[in-house]
Structures are given as structure tokens and as C-alpha cells.
Amino acid sequence: MAFRLGIDTGGTYTDAVLVDDQQQVVATYKSLTTRYDLTIGIDNALSGLPAEMMTDITLVSLSTTLTTNSVVEGQGAPVCVLLPGYNERQIAQSGLLDIVTDEGAVLLTGGHDANGDESEPLDEAAARNAILALKDKVSAFAISAMFGTRNTSHEVRLRTLVEELTGKPVACGHELASSLGAPQRALTAVLNARMVPYIQRLISSVKEILSHHQIVAPLMIVKGDGSLVNTDTALQQPVATVLSGPAASVVGACALSGLKNTIVADMGGTTTDIAIVSNGQPELCSEGARVGDWQPMVEAVRVYSVGLGGDSEIHYSTAEGIGIGPRRVVPMCLLGHQYPWVLERLEHQLNDYPNARNNRFVMRLEANEVLLNQLGEHERYAWERLADGPIELEAAVMEDRNLGRSLAKLQRAGLAIYSGFTPSDVAHVLGLSKHWSTDTANLAAKVWAKQLRNLYGMGKWELGDAKEPCREVYQLIVTKISTTLVEAGLHQAGKLSEARAQNLAGLLTELIFNSEQEPGAGALFNLDFAADYPLVAVGAPSASYYPVVADMLGTELILPEHGNVANAVGAVMGSVVQRAKVTISQPTYGAFSLYHKGEPKRFSNLQEAEHCAEQIVREEALKAALAAGAASVEVVISKEENHITHDIDGDLFLDSEVIATATGRPDCRALVLNAKGDSETSVDISHDVGTDLASASDASSRYNIH
Structure with missing residues (x-):
């Protein structure tokens, strides 16, 4: 099969x-x-x-x-x-x-x-x-x-x-x-x-x-x-x-x-x-x-x-109190799962006076060569240090302020990423998820709650309580998701x-x-x-x-x-779908311009302009679909026109867009090696992937909750 x-x-x-x-x-x-x-x-x-x-x-x-x-x-x-x-x-x-x-x-x-x-x-x-x-x-x-x-x-x-x-x-x-x-x-x-x-x-x-x-x-x-x-x-x-x-x-x-x-x-x-x-x-x-x-x-x-x-960062927000996202960070429960030594450092943070760098560890994220080539001496040193694994930001600042600043610059440039307290941690603390380190999530929640209370005067949670602040954050997340769903419904109405x-x-x-x-x-x-x-x-x-x-x-x-x-x-x-579009306008009465690559084409007759446009888009859509990997391509032409009613001229054409939509199944012809591996044969193994998604799942499994 x-x-x-x-x-x-x-x-x-x-x-x-x-x-x-x-x-x-x-x-x-x-x-x-x-x-x-x-x-x-x-x-x-x-x-x-x-x-x-x-x-x-x-x-x-x-x-x-x-x-x-x-x-x-x-x-x-x-x-x-x-x-x-x-x-x-x-x-x-x-x-x-x-x-x-x-x-x-x-x-x-x-x-x-x-x-x-x-x-x-x-x-x-x-x-x-x-x-x-x-x-x-x-x-x-x-x-x-x-x-x-x-x-x-x-x-x-x-x-x-x-x-x-x-x-x-x-x-x-x-x-x-x-x-x-x-x-x-x-x-x-x-x-x-x-x-x-x-x-x-x-x-x-x-x-x-x-x-x-x-x-x-x-x-x-x-x-x-x-x-x-x-x-x-x-x-x-x-x-x-x-x-x-x-x-x-x-x-x-x-x-x-x-x-x-x-x-x-x-x-x-x-x-x-x-x-x-x-x-x-x-x-x-x-x-x-x-x-x-x-x-x-x-x-x-x-x-x-x-x-x-x-992975959205849960943070203090001057506008909302507790903000969620949009910045992505590495969840603390994942960090502790991958690097168990993080637990000891979080214990230290919890017992120390809180600061804005709590729950902050820095890891490599991207390796963009253009950006790396522009790094200064201190940033290059910080990048090399990250090759050995995560660095606790507070420890880096205490060791060498230049190192701390350089790590922050790497993060702003998108080369590095911070860890932080996230909805994934909340789910682990509340027992809704358990695939990463629950112990790390609990500690991170306590550190975060203490940080918000002592630095920003937020929350009335008992010291050392992880569940109550997480329940509050959980409700905020549920409300934010629900509001986004309602907003999507309002947009659908288009009013x-x-x-x-x-x-x-x-x-x-x-x-x-x-x-x-x-x-x-x-x-x-x-x-x-x-x-x-x-x-x-x-x-x-x-x-x-x-x-x-x-x-x-x-x-x-x-x-x-x-x-x-x-x-x-x-x-x-x-399926593979490619579209080609051409615009026709009437800049002056009785003169029509077709805009397609380079100089516009000029016509004195709208039907001639539309006929030319249809030929162009049909050819381009078909070519694009084949180039994009389609087989058995079908092309459909559609048109969208703008008219106004003029007191003297009556119905007046302003412009139109001629659209060709080319659709085809993926071309599944692949090169396969023969048994000896010493030559190649082109074999047609294509099949119709289908467009009716309703039949894709057995009814008995549709409503299972996992």
C-alpha cells in the first residue's frame, strides 16, 4: 500500500x-x-x-x-x-x-x-x-x-x-x-x-x-x-x-x-x-x-x-495587569524537562529577592549567518557560550554585565530565545498536562507569583502557592480565547x-x-x-x-x-491551486487599458481587451499550476467588474479583474531507484488525493476526546 x-x-x-x-x-x-x-x-x-x-x-x-x-x-x-x-x-x-x-x-x-x-x-x-x-x-x-x-x-x-x-x-x-x-x-x-x-x-x-x-x-x-x-x-x-x-x-x-x-x-x-x-x-x-x-x-x-x-509569555502588563503573549518563550516545564539542573536555580531564585530576570534562561534559537557576521566581540562571545546550553540571565549579569547585555541583544535580534512562565506551565501546575516537568512548572509559578507581588504589587496569593495564581491565569486564558472566538463571529457578519x-x-x-x-x-x-x-x-x-x-x-x-x-x-x-489576474480599466471614455507586465496594452473595444486578458490569465495560471507541481489541470475563468450609473451615459464601466484559477492534484510521479540502485526509472504512481474532506474520517472516531 x-x-x-x-x-x-x-x-x-x-x-x-x-x-x-x-x-x-x-x-x-x-x-x-x-x-x-x-x-x-x-x-x-x-x-x-x-x-x-x-x-x-x-x-x-x-x-x-x-x-x-x-x-x-x-x-x-x-x-x-x-x-x-x-x-x-x-x-x-x-x-x-x-x-x-x-x-x-x-x-x-x-x-x-x-x-x-x-x-x-x-x-x-x-x-x-x-x-x-x-x-x-x-x-x-x-x-x-x-x-x-x-x-x-x-x-x-x-x-x-x-x-x-x-x-x-x-x-x-x-x-x-x-x-x-x-x-x-x-x-x-x-x-x-x-x-x-x-x-x-x-x-x-x-x-x-x-x-x-x-x-x-x-x-x-x-x-x-x-x-x-x-x-x-x-x-x-x-x-x-x-x-x-x-x-x-x-x-x-x-x-x-x-x-x-x-x-x-x-x-x-x-x-x-x-x-x-x-x-x-x-x-x-x-x-x-x-x-x-x-x-x-x-x-x-x-x-x-x-x-x-x-508558549506565550505570561508577564506583567501596565494596561492589563497580567498580559499573555504575543512573545513566545520556552516554557519552564520544557526547560526543566530538558535540563534538570534548572530546578536548583529556580529554588535559588525563589529564596532570593525577586527581580525582572526571574525565570529567564537564554538559549540559541536561529543561526542567521548575515546577523552572526555583524556581531560585535561581546555578542560573539555570548553566542559561543550558548553552544554549551542555556545560560541563566541573572547569573550572567552577576558574572559579567557585558555578557548579560550581549545575551539580551542576541534575543532582540532573534538569534536567541528566553525561557519564561507560560500557559503550558499553568496546565502542568493544574494537572491538565504532564508530558514535561511538573516540578519545574510548580517552582516557576511560585517564582512568577512572588515576582508580580513584590515588584508590581499584583495578586493576593499566599507565598509559596502555585495553584491559585495559575487558576487566575487559566481563567484569563479561557476568557481571551473566548473573546477571540466571538470576535471572529463578528467579523464573519461583516457589519x-x-x-x-x-x-x-x-x-x-x-x-x-x-x-x-x-x-x-x-x-x-x-x-x-x-x-x-x-x-x-x-x-x-x-x-x-x-x-x-x-x-x-x-x-x-x-x-x-x-x-x-x-x-x-x-x-x-x-490540491494545487494557482491564480492569474489581469486588470482592465477605462481611464478615458472609449479607451481601455490592460495592465500586464511592462507597458500597458491599449484597446478601443472592451470585448477585445477582455478576450486578450482571458488568453493571458489562462496561459499564466496553467503554466503556474504545472510549475507548482500539478497534474491534470483544469482552468476556470471568472470576472469581477466595477460599474457606476452616470446621469448622461447611464451604466459606465470603470474597471474589471479577469481571473483564471487553475486546479490540479499533486503530480505524484517520482523517480525511484531499481533494486540494484544503479539506474533510475520514472514511474507514474499518481492517485487522486480528492477534495471531499467529509469522508476523510470514520464516523466512529470523529467525536473521541483524547
């Missing part, structure tokens, strides 16, 4: 699953993600699967939350963005300077107008100087020209310059988004460039481990819309894998539950991701998916992603702005809680939440929190079998 191998590389765990031809999960394994060397965690996950099943793999598909997490946490490789035709106001509006240095945001003369005509000639000399000055300081380049979607010539010329002068990865705005909105398109290009090293490392690691396990099969990656692409396409547009993990979890949750109408909530290590599925289809957000504080122009499953996961939905969600959550706790008590409001949409909760921490969430909201809960590896299951359930 042939199997498909799904792999999900998350911030905390790397999961591996095997799915058979009947869409049944036949084996699963979880291993800790090793961010400093991804191959270790991936190898451990694959080694945990039955060896006899690993000899006949027809497809390997990968989902990841690493790109999502990097956006939410504000991490990423250093990049330079070249901006022909932009001005200072647009840079400030885009938020680029929050993720790119002042030096790295390069304004250039150039750009085009709304009709695709050149506004000013491109200043190639200034561009060349900027590229040469920054090439050794950045990992990649991003390019976004004013009205670059109406005329791509300046972006294309700059990409050629970057490739000639540096050989480093380049992300162009016109290749990532077809919509107008220059600041958001520039942000999309920058996020894409920042993610290139993450995806390169991940793909390289997976390929190395597949070779080690002698698995020869096509390798696909889940995009943010739940579809699949091959590795070459993913390397060109890694920003498309933002929300890869959440999209895969939605597909996997639907497959495992067999439901067509549901709310999917995936609680991972860094984020909680919520999506609403109606009639078997998750809603897509064509205007761009919001991830943390950012909204790149990436078509993806509409997911409400907040920085709340099992409120984002800010108003956030403000109203807290009030409605409280009213729903009261309705469930005191039904029929004479209240004027009696609210129900998602009466016809069961809540399907997946992800490793979900069993610790969602039973109480569902009870508080009064909604049906399903914790499906294999829900803790739903992302990896969803990774092998999708």
Missing part, C-alpha cells in the same frame, strides 16, 4: 503523519522542533513512524507555522527595500520602518502613474550605490515601485541589478500582489524577502532528512489558502506560506471531524488561529490576511490569528470595522458567559454563540483549555482523534 507523508514544522513541535489511499491516518509522531538545527526535529519525527511504511511514500507535503510566527513575533532576516516613486509619507503609512532600518528603506526617483506611464526615469545610479552599500548587511532585497502593477519595468530592471550585483534573493511587489495600494504591496514584498531564509532552511532540512530516510517523492508545501505548491514555487514566494500552518490545520480539522459547518480553533505554541468553515469551504480573504499586526496582500484562509499559544469588533467582542463574551451561567435569571439579554457551528479544537494545548471555553460559551466541542497533528494531516489533503 502507498502512503502520503505529512510533516508540520511548528514553533514547538514537528509532527509527522502517514495517510493511506483511503484518506485514513495510519501513523503519527510528534517531536520537539529544533530551531537551531531543523534537521534534528524533522529526523526525530520521521524516525518515530513505522519503518516498514516508509518504503512506499508517493508524496511528501509540508506545512509550517515558522513564517506565521516570524510575522507575529516581529522576527525575520534583515532586508533592503528599494522604493521607486515613493515618498516619506507613504513609508510612514506602510509601517515598513518597524521592520526595516532607516538605511534599509531606499527611496528612489522613478515609478509610474495610474495609467502605467512613467512618472520619472528610474535613478539606476542611486539604486546601484544603495545595493552595493547594503549587500553585505542584508539577507535579501525587496522591490516595490509606485504603480508597479500597472507597469513592471522599473521593478524588473531593479531586480536585474540586484541579481547582477549580489546574487541574493529578490522579492518584487508586482509578482506578489496585483491590487493597487502601494504601501501594503511594499510591506508584502518586504515580508516575503524577510522569510526567504526561513523557507530555504526548512526546505533544505526536509530534503536532507528525506534523503537520509531514502524517501524519493515529490515535496510540496501548503500555502496560506490551503492549496499546495512545490518547493521551487515556495522559494520564490515564501510570503504565500504565511498562514500555511493555520490553513493546513483547517483542512486537517475538517478532514478529521467530517464536518462541513464548523469553527476551527488551532492552539499551537505561538498563536491561536480561528477560521470559520461553511459548506465545507473556509472563507478566503482576497484583500490580504491579517497576521498579528500586519496584513500582507496574500490570498489566504480567513484566519483570526492572535499571539496566544502554549463592523476591525476596531469596533474588538471593542464589542469583550462585552458580548461577558454577556454570553452570564447567559450560560444564569440561564433564565431575568436578564434582558440571553445570547447564544454558534448554535449551528460546533467548535473543532486542534493543536497540542487545546485539550487543556477548550473544554472550559466551550462550556463557558455553551457551544458543542469536538476534540477529534489525531487533532494534535491536524496540521500535518491537512498538509497531504490539498
Whole structure:
């Protein structure tokens, strides 16, 4: 029997699953993600699967939350963005300077107008100087020209310059988004460039481990819309894998539950991701998916992603008192599980006077060569010290203040990570989880509670009590999850702005809680939440929190079998989907412009423009789908038009977008070695992975709670 191998590389765990031809999960394994060397965690996950099943793999598909997490946490490789035709106001509006240095945001003369005509000639000399000055300081380049979607010539010329002068990865705005909105398109290009090293490392690691396990099969990656692409396409547009993990979890949750109408909530290590599925289809957000504080122009499953996961730091917040996330830290229970000597140091911290560095140990996280090459003497020394294992931050400060400051700099640069008190620790203290060190979690809770009382005057917990502060934090987490679910429901209604939905969600959550706790008590409001949409909760921490969430909201809960590896299951359930879009506008009455690469095409007849557009998008979508790894591709053409009613001219065409959607199953033709291993034969072992997810799980296992 042939199997498909799904792999999900998350911030905390790397999961591996095997799915058979009947869409049944036949084996699963979880291993800790090793961010400093991804191959270790991936190898451990694959080694945990039955060896006899690993000899006949027809497809390997990968989902990841690493790109999502990097956006939410504000991490990423250093990049330079070249901006022909932009001005200072647009840079400030885009938020680029929050993720790119002042030096790295390069304004250039150039750009085009709304009709695709050149506004000013491109200043190639200034561009060349900027590229040469920054090439050794950045990992990649991003390019976004004013009205670059109406005329791509300046972006294309700059990409050629970057490739000639540096050989480093380049992300162009016109290749990532077809919509107008220059600041958001520039942000999309920058996020894409920042993610290139993450995806390169991940793909390289997976390929190395597949070779080690002698698995020869096509390798696909889940995009943010739940579809699949091959590795070459993913390397060109890694920003498309933002929300890869959440999209895969939605597909996997639907497959495992067999439901067509549901709310999917995936609680991972860094984020909680919520999506609403109606009639078997998750809603897509064509205007761009919001991830943390950012909204790149990436078509993806509409997911409400907040920085709340099992590894989210629980900390003092001036606004909330006790804050949860969005920063990810290593849970103390995991740290103590891996390094038992931490227990003794926590005992020392508990018996000493508290300070802001309590529960703080520092570990290596990433190994970005560009950043490492820029380290000063003290930071380099701190990096080398971390090779021996975690360093207690307080001990480092007492030993050498330069060492303490250098460790903090490494953490801010994304090269190192802190430990801290987290929801995973809370679950261990309260007996809801026990897979890591409960003793360490108890000590960390006591240290944290003492820190909050003595430093910030919070809490009335008895000294040395771990459970009571954890019960309080647990309730805060449940409330935050519930509020996010309600907010997702308000967004689905589409009646409120984002800010108003956030403000109203807290009030409605409280009213729903009261309705469930005191039904029929004479209240004027009696609210129900998602009466016809069961809540399907997946992800490793979900069993610790969602039973109480569902009870508080009064909604049906399903914790499906294999829900803790739903992302990896969803990774092998999708199809390849590629879209191509062309815009047609009527800048002056009776004149039509078609915008597609380089100079716009001009027409005097709308039908001729549309016919040309359909030919272009059909060819491009088909080509993209085949390049992304599809077989048996079908192409569907759609059109979205904007009209206005004019007093004199009547119905007046403004613009339209012609869209081709190409869909095909993954091409599972793999090169396999013959028995002697001395030649290669191309064998067609493709099969239809299917699109009807409802049949993916046996009804008898849908409602098991594990």
C-alpha cells in the first residue's frame, strides 16, 4: 500500500503523519522542533513512524507555522527595500520602518502613474550605490515601485541589478500582489524577502532528512489558502506560506471531524488561529490576511490569528495587569524537562529577592549567518557560550554585565530565545498536562507569583502557592480565547470595522458567559454563540483549555482523534491551486487599458481587451499550476467588474479583474531507484488525493476526546 507523508514544522513541535489511499491516518509522531538545527526535529519525527511504511511514500507535503510566527513575533532576516516613486509619507503609512532600518528603506526617483506611464526615469545610479552599500548587511532585497502593477519595468530592471550585483534573493511587489495600494504591496514584498531564509532552511532540512530516510517523492508545501505548491514555487514566494500552518490545520480539522459547518480553533505554541468553515469551504480573504499586526496582500484562509499559544509569555502588563503573549518563550516545564539542573536555580531564585530576570534562561534559537557576521566581540562571545546550553540571565549579569547585555541583544535580534512562565506551565501546575516537568512548572509559578507581588504589587496569593495564581491565569486564558472566538463571529457578519469588533467582542463574551451561567435569571439579554457551528479544537494545548471555553460559551466541542497533528494531516489533503489576474480599466471614455507586465496594452473595444486578458490569465495560471507541481489541470475563468450609473451615459464601466484559477492534484510521479540502485526509472504512481474532506474520517472516531 502507498502512503502520503505529512510533516508540520511548528514553533514547538514537528509532527509527522502517514495517510493511506483511503484518506485514513495510519501513523503519527510528534517531536520537539529544533530551531537551531531543523534537521534534528524533522529526523526525530520521521524516525518515530513505522519503518516498514516508509518504503512506499508517493508524496511528501509540508506545512509550517515558522513564517506565521516570524510575522507575529516581529522576527525575520534583515532586508533592503528599494522604493521607486515613493515618498516619506507613504513609508510612514506602510509601517515598513518597524521592520526595516532607516538605511534599509531606499527611496528612489522613478515609478509610474495610474495609467502605467512613467512618472520619472528610474535613478539606476542611486539604486546601484544603495545595493552595493547594503549587500553585505542584508539577507535579501525587496522591490516595490509606485504603480508597479500597472507597469513592471522599473521593478524588473531593479531586480536585474540586484541579481547582477549580489546574487541574493529578490522579492518584487508586482509578482506578489496585483491590487493597487502601494504601501501594503511594499510591506508584502518586504515580508516575503524577510522569510526567504526561513523557507530555504526548512526546505533544505526536509530534503536532507528525506534523503537520509531514502524517501524519493515529490515535496510540496501548503500555502496560506490551503492549496499546495512545490518547493521551487515556495522559494520564490515564501510570503504565500504565511498562514500555511493555520490553513493546513483547517483542512486537517475538517478532514478529521467530517464536518462541513464548523469553527476551527488551532492552539499551537505561538498563536491561536480561528477560521470559520461553511459548506465545507473556509472563507478566503482576497484583500490580504491579517497576521498579528500586519496584513500582507496574500490570498489566504480567513484566519483570526492572535499571539496566544502554549508558549506565550505570561508577564506583567501596565494596561492589563497580567498580559499573555504575543512573545513566545520556552516554557519552564520544557526547560526543566530538558535540563534538570534548572530546578536548583529556580529554588535559588525563589529564596532570593525577586527581580525582572526571574525565570529567564537564554538559549540559541536561529543561526542567521548575515546577523552572526555583524556581531560585535561581546555578542560573539555570548553566542559561543550558548553552544554549551542555556545560560541563566541573572547569573550572567552577576558574572559579567557585558555578557548579560550581549545575551539580551542576541534575543532582540532573534538569534536567541528566553525561557519564561507560560500557559503550558499553568496546565502542568493544574494537572491538565504532564508530558514535561511538573516540578519545574510548580517552582516557576511560585517564582512568577512572588515576582508580580513584590515588584508590581499584583495578586493576593499566599507565598509559596502555585495553584491559585495559575487558576487566575487559566481563567484569563479561557476568557481571551473566548473573546477571540466571538470576535471572529463578528467579523464573519461583516457589519463592523476591525476596531469596533474588538471593542464589542469583550462585552458580548461577558454577556454570553452570564447567559450560560444564569440561564433564565431575568436578564434582558440571553445570547447564544454558534448554535449551528460546533467548535473543532486542534493543536497540542487545546485539550487543556477548550473544554472550559466551550462550556463557558455553551457551544458543542469536538476534540477529534489525531487533532494534535491536524496540521500535518491537512498538509497531504490539498490540491494545487494557482491564480492569474489581469486588470482592465477605462481611464478615458472609449479607451481601455490592460495592465500586464511592462507597458500597458491599449484597446478601443472592451470585448477585445477582455478576450486578450482571458488568453493571458489562462496561459499564466496553467503554466503556474504545472510549475507548482500539478497534474491534470483544469482552468476556470471568472470576472469581477466595477460599474457606476452616470446621469448622461447611464451604466459606465470603470474597471474589471479577469481571473483564471487553475486546479490540479499533486503530480505524484517520482523517480525511484531499481533494486540494484544503479539506474533510475520514472514511474507514474499518481492517485487522486480528492477534495471531499467529509469522508476523510470514520464516523466512529470523529467525536473521541483524547
